[in-house]
Amino acid sequence: MSYRVSPQFKRLLEVAAATERRSQTNFLEILLFDYCEAHCIKADQALAQPISQEQE
Known part of the structure; x- marks a missing residue:
């Protein structure tokens, strides 16, 4: 897993x-x-409920 973060985030x-x-x-x-x-x-909620990109 990798994420792009700002230099400020990284330093903090x-x-x-x-x-x-x-x-x-x-x-x-x-x-x-x-x-x-x-x-x-x-955690069991997170596995059971897929996260949608858009809220309807």
Whole structure:
């Protein structure tokens, strides 16, 4: 998996991950898991509901 990100995003990710003594990948995982927990999003929901590009 790869993503194009702005130089600012990349630098902030580097600094934030280093501050927490985590890898950049682990830091992003923690952010995603925390977000999903806060918004009651579960992995089984994500698998069952395909994400559409357009909202109808």
